[in-house]
Amino acid sequence: MPRPATPANPTSSAPQCVMLLRAINVGKRQLPMAALRELAGTLGFAHARTHLASGNLVAQVSGASDAAAKRLEQAITEHFGFHSDVIVRSADQWLRYLADNPFAKASAAEPNRVMLLLAKQAPAAQAAARLSERAVAGERIQAVRDGLWIHFPEGLGTSKLTPNLIDKSVGAPATARNWRTMQALAQMLSA
CATH class of the missing domain: 3.30.70.1280 (SP0830-like domains)
Structure with a gap:
């Protein structure tokens, strides 16, 4: 480099x-x-x-x-x-995300199956509803502040929530991190 x-x-x-x-x-x-x-x-x-x-x-x-x-x-x-x-x-902001987790019980049981989705801008007003229409296998989506929380109880492998669908619904390129990674980053912030 x-x-x-x-x-x-x-x-x-x-x-x-x-x-x-x-x-x-x-x-x-x-x-x-x-x-x-x-x-x-x-x-x-x-x-x-x-x-x-x-x-x-x-x-x-x-x-x-x-x-x-x-x-x-x-x-x-x-x-x-x-x-x-x-x-x-x-x-x-990061620490508020952890406190705002709407799927706390699922996060404790399945930390790799609860994700926070973030984009450069707040998701479109109907993003959670649009994604919920395509959700399968008990997937739950909830908007909180400028993020979308998604619980994938069956894992990501069976989900119909593709990156392209997510970006289109959100209105901007987005990325997600699971609960375990979110906690690790919070620990790094406090170190």
């Missing part, structure tokens, strides 16, 4: 945020997490840490989250040759 110029001194007092990359490490869209952490550092994101290989980044970021997302998207395109949407949420 070519090295970008070293940024001005990042400040450790910048607020923490969670950055979710969409659709990486599938097919030719490979982005090693060590390279992502290094890239984040060159952009001035302090204390960059990753979780799993699916594009979960926690860092301290100065300035607006939209601007940080655009900078990271542009850097990924320049250095890795593909576009990945980046969705940014503050530490406070």
